[in-house]
Amino acid sequence: MRALCWNGVNDLRVETVADPEIINPRDVILKVRLTTTCGSDLHLIDGLIPTMREGDVLGHEFMGEVVDVGPEVKTVKRGDRVVVPSFIACGQCWYCAHDLYSLCDTSHPKPELQEPLLGYPTAGIYAYSHAFGGYAGSHAEYIRVPFADTDCFVVPDGLPDEDALFISDAAPTGFMGADFCNIQRGDVIAVWGCGGVGLMAQQSAMILGAERVIAIDQYPERLAQAEAFGAIPLDFTKVDVMDALKELTGGRGPDACIDAVGMEADGTGTQHAYDRIKQALHMETDRGAALRQAMLAVRKGGTLSILGVYGVMDKFPLGLLMNKGVTVRTAQQHGQAYVPRLLEHALRGELTPGALATHRFSLEDSPTGYRMFKHKEDGCLRAVFIP
């Protein structure tokens, strides 16, 4: 089959590689219908993550059609059109039983590479280096999906592929970030970042009953999309964000602040431990500034929901959180806990993830798609590949 392979720093090539096969009995093989870029891919492409191998197939946000099923698969069948969360979860362990799917205890083939960094291994993830499992990614004609009964969700008739696609990662990550905020009547939610995850967090906060959602970014087309979703846009290069937030909240401050800034792209999905190392080595003050601004802006006793990752930030103002009594919630996406609900919201038009798909490419042109995505050329919010 054809697949987009990492060959070294900024060296992406579409190549012919071996087709995936059923390995374990609960596996299925999908024919990929759509697959998309994520900001966290850029760290891999830039060579900042040490456990990439030449030839690794990229891509972890995707949907497709089931074309082969393992002997122990119970509910998924050939021909099903499904969306798959980026973290691989078994559905059987303590973490999966507690809806903490990205912390699954059994899905990592190489836990010894990750445990020294985190203390305990997380779930495996598609195409995010070997420290995160080394699973082949979705920028390919076919992909192997383990634990299909837990990880494949049938897309309802009537929901277009492009809406289903982002329910793989951007939508559940954003929804989880809003869910962390425990939104109550009258709450104002401020979201830093209007990339895929940030925009999904904004729509999710509205679904969960926020009185007002404020979107903070600097790119006009992204702020325009946030406004189209019903958020109040703030361009942090043009206004004093603290002043604006106090004005918009009657001096109270946002009840919850969601950090969806991420690192290289604006708030696009999963970030990981190696990103943290990368941040330590390549720290950029503006990134820390966004999180510190959120910490400063959140009201006393409010919630800080972190979807971007700043694990080894120096000069982290912990006393600010302590003295204000801020609740901090954070995680990689526990997508399996949210996907059924998100499919329903999308079917009813309350969630419109397809709006993230600004640019489309064939798989053969996917290196061009990554270039446009990386440099935000032509207002590229997400590049979608059609294998």
Add this chain to the structure above:
Amino acid sequence: MSTAIRKDPPGSAFDASAHAAVTIGRPADELRALWLDPRTCTGIWAHFAIVTMRGDGTVDWIARGPAGSQYRWRTKIIDTGPDDIRWASVDGADVPNTGVLTLRPAPGGRGTELHLDVQFDPPGGVVGKAASKLFNIVPGEIVQKALYQFRALALTGEIPTTNPQPAAREGGADR
């Protein structure tokens, strides 16, 4: 999961011992039976050795060392009670070793804690080599990954793997 490599003082009988623990949400008797299933040891130790359990409670091990070297030994289960499984290598082992798996109830209905201790005793033939240099991976990682894979097998019926289709070329996906 926790692990520790305890370095014994110079001159002690054992060069290194390794310990790891996991909790699995299953009853001890079920886990004990799974541990003693011949197919289990082949799978959970595959990162370290080719392991074959024979019918009489003996197990043959062929461990991979650096530069294509191999170490062979046979272990025998020496005592099995309800709460632990013990084994030791028999005479003639390239790397004499002993192991014990202890099963304890976990609190709050969380299932069973498994504690695995393995002690390697580098023999005269490889004098001067620490146990951690005998194999391609260190002893702590050997036992830790074995327990991770055992937990996966117990809970899901399979061991997570990307082989024989690693994401990278040339099968080079392991490190």
